[in-house]
Amino acid sequence: MKIMVVDDEEIIVALLAEYLKEMGFEDVTTAASGEEALEVIAAQDSPFDCFLLDVKMGGMDGIDLCSRIREMPEYWIAPIIMITSAAAKQHMHEAFDAGATDYMMKPIEHIDLRVRIQIAMLLVETLKSEAESRSALKAALRTSPKAGQFDPSMRITYSDVPNMRDYFQLENRLLRLSEGTYAMTLLSIEIDGIEKLGARLGQGDFLDIVEAVANIIGKTLPARGASLSYVGFGKFVCLVVVRNHIVPNLLQARIRDAFGAFEAAHDILSPGELELKVAALSSKRMLAPDVAIGLIRRFVGSLGSSENMTLPPISKVQEGIFRRSSGAKNKVE
Structure with a gap:
């Protein structure tokens, strides 16, 4: 899975990259600002599968960046997980309006990160399946309405x-x-x-x-x-x-x-x-x-x-993922 992490705090970026690597995600790209992230996204030959965005950043904040990403057709259903502090949690309504899939709180915990990504990907797989079915139907209707x-x-x-x-x-x-x-x-x-x-x-x-x-x-x-x-x-x-x-x-x-x-x-x-x-x-x-x-x-x-x-x-989803995550974590360690 190809993941992008955007945060203006170097220590958070390094921590997330390390956690993701331990979880088996090697293809991780980082950016220190919303503006840099958009430049990196535009230069990609293949799209990212998931985004982790800090809510509060200098310049373009994570909510504006989330909205800009959602405007791109290839990222309409990509999971976007917002990273927020307790002080910035009040802005999560705006983040969901901008198209955020989920959020997690600072300080970042390894197992919480694992669960958030797994839940987001389960959701996106369902959406992709439905989207493919609808595209096939539309194509059939265009060629033969009956x-x-x-x-x-x-x-x-x-x-x-x-x-x-x-x-x-x-x-x-x-x-x-x-x-x-x-x-x-x-x-x-x-x-x-x-x-x-x-x-x-x-x-x-x-x-x-x-x-x-x-x-x-x-x-x-x-x-x-x-x-x-x-x-x-x-x-x-x-x-x-x-x-x-x-x-x-x-x-x-x-x-x-x-x-x-x-x-x-x-x-x-x-x-x-x-x-x-x-x-x-x-x-x-x-x-x-x-x-x-x-x-x-x-x-x-x-x-x-x-x-x-x-x-x-969500509690039922988390229970199943925690069981799978715990087994996967034990293997990594």
Whole structure:
């Protein structure tokens, strides 16, 4: 695995490089600043597999660097693990908004580093598998719109849609929040009528409509603190972690207006043939992460999706990885 470590403290860089070497990762590249990291990334012939970024650095900080990395198509799902001190932990919400996968606290512990990388790579392997399946489907639809049987339960993620995340990434964001309660809004958004429409339209048109709605929702949600996932059957899940309350009726009115313009510009749809419906998954303004995950999983599970597999609780993942890590560590020593 090819790893990049970015930190402006030489002792931290040296410690991480040594730990990674002990874990069997020989291909480690380091940088002392965000600016240097971008230059190194641009010069690579093959992409990095994982990034470890310090949150607080002089010049470009780790959050800005994370955002810049996420803008590169080849790093859309690469694991990015932020390194933070207790004083800088308050900035982790911004880091997750920028696309961070996980974080770990200073001082760095060997076993914690091992677990974070292993969990990130398990997540990314799942995302890669799903991405490959979607790419294959899109290719088939382009060459023959009638080829194969289209599955309406399929989850789709568009990397260029603002705020859009794979469903596993949305769950991971909640799983990585520390204990406590947060001001958050959980919403479902449904393209009412799309399943009936799927029988009349070509499969490519179906995907075009889903992408158009995703773009409308993504641009309507707050620029910071929002995550949007398409979970199949014409339905989206939205997580918004901000103090300001999102009023479902107002959001529904705004996205309906924008979708009306899309309908008018595409003769494949009759006016009013589809309707966008927004509903709150909880009336509470303050929620704990585990409660929010339970509400989202209950909604997704009710759809009967063939892809309703969810991420296991982090504690269960860690237990398995700790067992594997301990065995691997003993071998190294």
